[in-house]
Amino acid sequence: MTLKAPGLDWRKTKDGAVPYWRASRDAIKAGYDVKNVRLTGLSDDEIVDRCRRLQAEMLEWLDGEPQDPTRYDGTVRSLVRIFQAHPDSPFREKRHDTREFYAGYCRLLEENVGQVRVSSLTGPDIRRWYNRFAEPKKDADGNPVGQRRVRRAQSAIATFRRCVSFGVELKHRGCADLATILSNMRFAGPAARDSVLTLAHARAIIAKAHELGRPSIALAQAFAFDLTLRQKDIIGEWTSDAQSAAGGIVDNGRRWDWGLLWSHIDERGVLRKPTSKSNGRKVLAFDLSLFPLVSAEIERVAADRRVGPIVVNEHTGLPYKPRKFSEVWRTVATAAGVPADVWQMDSRAGGLTETTDAGADLETARHQAGHSNIATTARYSRGSLAKTSEVARLRVAFRDKNGVET
Template identity: 45%
Template structure:
């Protein structure tokens, strides 16, 4: 960090090309006391002279907001100044708030949306808000990032959804104006993002696996093959980094104050290559016989015996499980080299598995069980373009016609 830069809280993280990503980080003691956001990504270049003043200004502003919160805004759960910012901060620090009971990864996503809300219209008084304000904010939020680009409907709808949740909390906390605004949004209608329709196909997986092996990224090949063959979510295959609970020792695999958890380990495969695990999203139990997954078996044979301990998927460059977002970033590099279209995402492996199963004529309830869904309706949403059921219906109709004609 340049010694002449007046940017309190500024931290950097390296990119693969040698450049650095910039972040402002709140003081750890205030984060533990409830201050949010913990970190803010700064879209500036440390090596660009024109950006230095912008970096300093951003860090000084964020630092001042944090210090103000620590001395005045943190009056406890009863503090509320009647603004959206006040409601947002109360939502984040009140021990009775639903926010405090969210899983860490969901809380991180929520915090991102809350930051957008606070920056855009945090100073607005709740008493002055009307329905026109919400429609105007929605339209502004969904504008393309670049001229001619795609509208960001998911982003805009996410902001409205979070505002509804803030007002619902405000009702529970008996804060003024929240019931009125909740009722306003309850009757308002905003276009929702279209449901995803893309599914990864076997050809995509085979091309990806071959290219990953060529590039010596066996971990990416194995992770993708398991996701596609078993319909497990990415997180249930590669794991995640969780905050270490208070009063627990810093044991296990650690990275930046977090502990790796929930991913597959070699011990999960057991001697018979049958994987049994509780999934992270719902806790539903999944069981898969990898002996019936030829893509996976071929890749497992490439792993040396002395490496078959600990996490199943390891980042070859770091020698540990993939850091947050690194798996997806590295996956896309290999996918592009393999010719997999950019509109096909790693997460689409699950939909691809379910779609292929339905095309093969598998019973829908059996597919639901294999995917560890609790509701068949959820499984149906993951089946994207499958013709298995419609083909069976068509064949029955043809047989019925033939029987009638022969009668």
């Protein structure tokens, strides 16, 4: 190959040579994280430019000079780092999982466009980024695999908007002009999901979970469908936040929070659950005696075992990690005959769809779901105790009317 650039290397494949930038052995030995970067789909000029930027970043790291993450040098890289590190950034106010979400897309921006000058950016530049981020994954030979990653592209640009907005607050050069450009741009998001997890699906999953020795999945499915709770409000999350280091359930330095506890259910059988989405400011209340699936699963649990988290992994004795829960749930759902395009998250849409089909108005359904905006409830249709109880009665009556046993 005649093309030359710092760090450029070519990997031979059956279909030809594939360009890569590779970090130096000294940098890798010293602990540099970015060992190589695939450079397919770029013109020769773009390959050279990318190699130069990657090489400059590596050399800067090797210099060992401590970098102030809140110092703005005019680049996209410095802007996204400031968004994450500045003590007054809105990033710092977000919940753990939201910060993890933004951090992932900040890394994507750094790796792909980190050296670009903010003041040089135009609308067409941002559109090119979107199209690049939306490209399908590629195999070892550089061939597209799977669908376009529209959700990835949209999320990357949405994260960048937030970075630029904070840059405007700090009066950083180029940010105000770029914010104006971005305010006039719209990017396609993924198509709205139309899959619904039905009552029949929920029952099949519950039955199969017991058959496979996974009563925890049965419990989780009952709460998800009957109460339309978010997954996090059922199984919780594991965080490494410093403020969460003391007390509670801790495993490998991570603390469990936000999941269902038996203590959320009072002596009258009313569950009061602070929602993770509201950071605990909103509390949903449910009279569990009115929700057949949940009531039946609770009855299966001996009274002396109703302590601590409600949904516990039978194999570890601890609340599930989200990925493990999804893996086990999928295994059970597949064994129960639930189609692969129906996900656990569709339980919420399924429960709300049954709610509106049963005759509840959207305002009543909004209370059931804990939505702040009724438009959100409308999208899901494909609180006070009185409202959620009304929903429960309507849904049970609807099942009776259609000859479905509760």
